[in-house]
Amino acid sequence: MDAEQLMRLAIDKVREGLAAGQSPFGCAVALGDRVLAVEHNLVRLTTDITAHAEINALRSACRAARDIHLEGAIVAATCEPCPMCMSALHWARVDAVYFGATIADATSAGFNELSIPAADIIRLGGSTVKRSARRFSTSGRPEMRRGHTRQRNC
Numbered sequence: 001m002d003a004e005q006l007m008r009l010a011i012d013k014v015r016e017g018l019a020a021g022q023s024p025f026g027c028a029v030a031l032g033d034r035v036l037a038v039e040h041n042l043v044r045l046t047t048d049i050t051a052h053a054e055i056n057a058l059r060s061a062c063r064a065a066r067d068i069h070l071e072g073a074i075v076a077a078t079c080e081p082c083p084m085c086m087s088a089l090h091w092a093r094v095d096a097v098y099f100g101a102t103i104a105d106a107t108s109a110g111f112n113e114l115s116i117p118a119a120d121i122i123r124l125g126g127s128t129v130k131r132s133a134r135r136f137s138t139s140g141r142p143e144m145r146r147g148h149t150r151q152r153n154c
């Protein structure tokens with residue numbers, strides 16, 4: 001399972017979340033070829049402000065792995081992890097986090113973000129998690145717009 005494939009799963013999960021009235025954030029976790037979790041944001045549905053896609057995915061992935069540590073796991077998040085999620089990813093000891101949209105993108109789309117990039121959390125905290133922000137070539141990638149989301153090519 002490579003980052004591109006994992007990101008496709010996360011994006012598909014975003015679509016599912018949007019259909020359920022949730023915010024447009026998804027996250028997938030894989031260990032080798034095994035997908036441990038694919039989750040979307042559940043904040044509105046659960047009235048749990050911590051139910052970000054990454055937190056939900058870590059909870060499911062740790063349950064699937066029967067371990068609190070996910071050494072060697074890679075994570076694909078449709079948006080750059082917020083400070084809470086980046087901290088949890090560090091504590092779970094995942095190997096790498098790939099993300100599409102940045103915190104700045106989410107902020108400009110109207111989401112209430114803390115403007116602390118994941119790179120700063122990693123650097124200031126001395127984390128060994130590798131971070132990669134890159135443009136994924138996935139067609140039909142959800143595109144954020146101010147105050148709402150729009151699906152492109154679907």
Ligand SMILES: [Zn+2]
Pocket residue numbers: 052053054081082083084085086
């Ligand atoms: Zn978060």
